[in-house]
Amino acid sequence: MEQVWFKSDLAEEIIKNNDIFDQTKSIVTDILSGRLQVTTLVENMGGVLTNKEIDNRERGMRFFTKILSEIPKDFLTEMQIKFVSKFYIDRLKDNHKVIPTVLEGYLYIVDMTNYNVQFSGEYFTVLFREVACQSQVRQDRYNIYLTILKLLERDAEYMKTLGPDFVYGVISAMDGERDPRNLLFLFNFLPNFLEKIPLGHLVEEMFEVISCYYPIDFHPSPNDPAPVARDDLANALSPCLCAIPEFAEHCLLLLIEKLDSSLRVAKIDSLVLLTKSCNTFKAESYVPFLKALWSSLNREISHKSDEVLKLAAHESLSALVAKLSTIANTDQSFENFIKGILISLQTAIAESTTVAQFVQATKVLLTAANASKESCEIITKAMIPAILAFYEFKTAPKLQIASLEFLGDMYELAQHWDLLEQIEKQVNEIPQLCLTAVNERTKEYQVVGFRTLIRVKNALKIDLVVPFVEILTYNIQHSEDDELLGISVETVHAIARKYPELVMEFVVKGKCDVQNLIQDKIALQKRLNLLSSLASIDDFTKIIIEEMLKVITSSNEEASKVIKALSSSLSNSSLYSNDKVAQIESDHGLIDSVLTWLDSEILTAKEPLEHGYSLISNTISSLPTEKQLNILSKHTTKLLEKCSVNEIHFQMLECLYRSIRQNVYNEHFEEILSLALKLALNSDKELVRLKSCYLIAHFLNKAENGQKFELMYELLKNYLSSCNRDDLNICPKLIFLYGWITKALVMRGSYLFQFWLKKIFISISNPECSLQGSDAIKIIMTDFPDCLNTKHHCRTSLLYRQRMFQNFTKMSENVVLTPEAKEAYVLSWAYILEKTPKTILNNEVNKIVPLAIDGLEYDNKDLILVMIDILIHFVQAKNISIAQSLQTILPRIINLTTYVKSMDVRIKSLQCLYEIANSYDTRLLLPYKQDILIDLAPSLDDKKRLVRNMAVKARTRWFLVGSPGENKEA
Structure with missing residues (x-):
């Protein structure tokens, strides 16, 4: 029996029978088989498509659109699509009830493989004439925007030919859009549209339609199942406002206006917009606005407390300077702009009486100098002499120290931009000022003087080397301060790389007397630390390492100090690369010497030998596979024999095998693993048990997948299964x-x-x-x-x-x-x-929050700190589980604000209270406010200043709960 869709009765069936909508897949099958043509189907539907009743026509279009959605995209020919496209375009003139299905159906049409974009010209003409976009519901408006996007992506060149009428139609379509989801779609789509479609004389109209949303003032409804965040909209809007160079004047006037407003979010959005605009606008566009822009930027950069605002202003300044530098050789405006910044900030620096004021001004200069080579040259040429003079003028120690650090920053920027030759005269003065600082003989001056010298070491002239080295070697021999000792060693190392001959004669052979290393035992360890650091420099390696190894192999009582110095330096990857360590081992036999020393000391040593074990382990780690195997083969058998006599020798075996590579394996592995298992459970020495566990873990972790791993794992499992678990002594082990x-x-x-x-x-x-x-x-x-x-x-x-x-x-x-x-x-x-990771915890809130609350009851500092930190994380995320548990949480947190055993716990608990007041709605907090304010009073008198500071912050925030003007939902 022939189906109804082959007859003109189809129209009547669509009107009266809902079940016909379930038959669309059968209709599509007949179309695909060729038994039914699309044109024939439309003819058979004629009665419903031209019906006098609007609802029947809508029903007919919905039926046909459903069929279109089920036809494969590559099936219809271009001629068939042309017919269908024309049919849908005609339907745009129908009643407003029919329009939604037409818009939906045309989306299916434009997605078809053989769709010719030129069909769209007529579609848009009729669409923009007949359909008022903003009169449609949200989904229909979205379908219009999506159609424009799909066709633009398909053939932008043709879309250009549609001319101003098309552009005006797009402007009209989106003018007045208020739905946040549609706006987010538009904002993401518009930059691409603006880049590809010329606006002609409609530039101002397009900008006005977009800019009316700026700055975004929007808060999602709490009942919205798929809310759009304000920040998402703001981030998407700013690229639209600066999408094309033609928007420059309008955009800059807008953002300058908003920068001058009192609304914080407007300021931040405007700074972000200024930064992004530098990617598209021409440098010349900014010239008329530079004075106003610098005035606004300088004001926001100088903000006392809003770090987000300050950072955004710095980023904007950097982007603006970088953009303007592209016209530095053709337009005087760039140099005038930088000089204007210099004048403003030189005044601020000269008038600064605190480090905070000085740093705030110099940070702006660093931002501008870091933005381009041209700005860096102007600023460093002016500021290095100015800061040298400032050091002499400002006698306040903290300001002098800050000025030295700024000089180091300036030098590094000049180095980054390859400007040292151009400002050679200026930078050559910096080492002399460093020498002045280190001659002060106070720690603060010396540390900053040496640190700055390290940064500008390439500017150090030979005539200043000896004065510096005199002070440095004196420090190394006599100072007891670890920070000063460390920076002194680092400084000698830096000077040695530039002047190796001088340092060799004056320090290595002179002051440190490397060839009579242990004759002078005064400050020996400090000299050894310096020498082991210098040994990383090729010119010094041979002479220093040889003398150090002589001390080690002579079984001298000072050998442990040499071992300690070498272990500390060789483990520092910034000094010694793997290749350098491997070279030292290859040339000097470091491991053999240290093992011999360990063997002689291990039974009688009064102090731990960990430096020796670490030195061997770190050295082995740097060697290639073949050399590791050779060393293991050379020493393993003897060490196993020694272990059988005295288990303490296992520590030597462990340090040899701990750092081997994953592909290293020999016939001793099973025997060593068995020995390690035995010692891990039976040794009376805690250190031996620990080292045994280390080695077992390393073997299991590094064994290659397959037979080697399986063999080790079975050996371990069999051994442990035979242990007596009822033995109370073995259980903890x-x-x-x-x-x-x-x-x-x-x-x-x-x-x-x-x-x-x-x-x-x-x-x-x-x-x-x-x-x-x-x-x-x-x-x-x-x-x-x-x-x-x-x-x-x-x-x-x-x-x-x-x-x-x-x-x-x-x-x-x-x-x-x-x-x-x-x-x-x-x-x-x-x-x-x-x-x-906190992102993982977010998925298990209901499991974790009760645990965190329970953890606050125990008298365990580590437990309490972790659990409060977890609670703070969930509080900052405004998690509902915390809000529902405030009645339990608050008394426990309050109790911990006076936790006697730990200042950290008191500070963390006060921080948690602050975050709670700062995160949750006023209506949740008000019932607890008065009690909290009373309970926080004792913390205001805490003996520790940091606790008092946090108590003031927490109590102030709770005091503001419910106050007039509090910016929180009631």
């Missing part, structure tokens, strides 16, 4: 080891960690070993400088903390705890939450 095993496995991304984490979780639930279980969790979540990191070639999965959080969460479901185990359980959560 087992849990400690479980922590390291879990850490090693989860960091390499192995799912096997779950098995060991389950064991730790069970121990946390057991009151007898719950604290050891929480300590194991701490091990897993904590970073260690000497274990399981990339420096030691370990695998470090970026997401391992997230995996720990997820697995611990699953294990915690339905857990039942005794009161004795509850604290350890919450403490374990604290260790996990502290290291888990």
